[in-house]
Every structure is written in C-alpha cells, then in structure tokens.
Amino acid sequence: MNETCTNAEQFLSELVVDLGLQLKVSAEMTDEGCMLDLQGEDSHFAHAENGELLDAFETLLFQIYGRQLDREHRFVVDADGYRQTRKKELQAMARFAGDQVRKNGRPFTFGVLNSTERRIIHTTLQLEEDLTSESVGDGRERRLQVRLR
Secondary structure (H helix, E strand, O other): OOHHHHHHHHHHHHHHOOOOOOOOOEEEOOOEEEEHHHOOOHHHHHHHHHHHHHHHHHHHHHHHHHHOOOOEEEEEEOOOHHHHHHHHHHHHHHHHHHHHHHHHOOOOOOOOHHEEEEEEEHHHOOOOOOOOEEOOOHHHHHHEEEEOO
16 A cells, blocks of 8 residues: 555544544555545444535545545545445446437436446446436536436
8 A cells, every 4th residue: 555545544543532533544546546545333424415525525534635645546435335236327327318318309407426436327327328417507507417419
C-alpha cells in the first residue's frame, strides 16, 4: 500500500475516534485508488442519508491528500458494501433511462447525483451506440442527461 493511502487510513481512523464512532478503518490500494472500509458497531451511521458521511469523508481526504494521489486514482470510503450496492442501483437506473429514451425519443434527466454517481452512469452507457450522456448545468444544479445520438 502506498504512503498516501496509509496516511489517509491513519487520519480517518483518528477522525472516527474523535467523532465518537465505534468504527475500524482498513485500507488497500487498488487500480481505482485508495479504498477505505469502515467496519463496526456504528457502520450504519456512515451510509445513512444516502451515504452523506461517506461522501464527506472522501471529500475531506481528497482535500488533504488529493495532490499526493496520481490523477487516475481517488479515495473511496465504504461501509457495509454500500458503495457496491449503490453502483448496481445506478447501473440499473442508467439502463432504465436508456430504455425510456429509446422508447419515447425524449431526453431523460436524472435528479441530483454527485460526480462519482454521474461517472458510473456515464460509464454504464458509454458503449451504447445509440445513446449519449452528458452533465448539464453548474454546481448544485448539475444534472446528468441521457439522449439519443
């Protein structure tokens, strides 16, 4: 495991203790980046409210250690397999949106999604020859739209 991932694991371990959460942090470096997993009695807090705490931890880690990561890597914080479950949901949503666009010919615009979630949908649809996806809008108003090519 690289030094940045080790430092992120140590920082997050100390942070969850300071927050009074009963969680153990483990980390590993993968092709995607530094994967940090939270396990313990309080793991349900981490993925409550659509994983907002997981997102906050990722944002914090990126702000502190992001410049030390290679450009193609990122921090992914997970608990109880929440991220993998969410990824499967987003892939299903992408397929549904594609079917709707093909069926009625009108663009399909998703609600609020964070950048990681938008990326999963883009990736899911990128091999579809008759569909295109793009992010439209700025800031909190940014949405993902799927339409026919």
